[in-house]
Amino acid sequence: MAKKPHYWLIKSEPNAFSIDDLFNSPDQTESxxxxxxxxxxxxxxxxxxxxxxxxxxxxxxxxPGIVGIAEVSRTAYPDHTAWDPNSPYFDAKSTPEHPRWFMVDIKFYKKYSRIISLDELKQQPELCEMPLVKRGSRLSIMPVTQQQWDIINKLAD
DNA sequence: GCCAACGTTGGC
DNA sequence: GCCAACGTTGGC
Structure with a gap:
């Protein structure tokens, strides 16, 4: 059995929520x-x-690109925005008794001194297996291997 | 703003 | 359970 990944990548539109927003959040943490x-x-x-x-x-x-690192500070718990009719994330099929959607908390860890652009990531042959660099990939959360992690952080230095 | 890719929905 | 239509994502 393959080792479970302990590195991840998450996408966010900076207009909606950027790494600076995370930095400025209370306790530098956001659900x-x-x-x-x-x-x-x-x-x-x-x-x-x-x-x-x-x-x-x-x-x-x-x-578009990688701008920094966050840390999982709370493991999955029900996403209550699914129960809020006024939330854009409302889902009538999710209930407190049977939650359908979950969220984690993430905490600011570090911001890179520069953005590692998607274009630059695509130029790394070792990263060609990342769903991120593949055409049409829409996955908003994806696992990152140790090797990929090391390469990206080396680029950020 | 365009549109390819792809996940979801719903009729059958 | 198939699959066409539809909606969303996200790079360009």
């Missing part, structure tokens, strides 16, 4: 709510451990 994709949910709920490190990726901006 990662609004995930409404089963594959992403399952990884978050079943495989994210306390202390796992997470690459913070800015999407839908110029340029």
């Amino acid at each position: 990662w709510d609004g995930v409404r994709n089963y594959q992403a949910r399952n990884m978050m709920r079943d495989e994210m451990h306390l202390g796992d490190l997470v690459l913070f990726y800015h999407s839908s901006c110029k340029p």
Whole structure:
């Protein structure tokens, strides 16, 4: 059985929530709510451990890329925004008794001195297996291998 | 703003 | 349970 990943990558639109927003959050911590994709949910709920490190990726901006690192500070618990009719993430099929969606808390860990752009990531042959660099990949949460982690952090130095 | 990719929905 | 239609993501 393969070793469970302890590194991750999450996407966020900086217009909505950037790594600076995370830095400025109370206790530099924010709940990662609004995930409404089963594959992403399952990884978050079943495989994210306390202390796992997470690459913070800015999407839908110029340029898209990895801007820093966050840390999982609380493991999965029900995403209550699914129960709020006024929330954009409302889902009538999720109830407190049978929650369908989950979230974790992440805490600011570090911000890179520069953005590692998607373009630069694509130029690394060793990163070609990352879902991120593949055409049409829409996964908002994905595992990152130790090797990929090391390469990316070396680029950030 | 375009559109390819792909996940979800719903009729049958 | 198939699959066409639809909606969303996200780079360009």
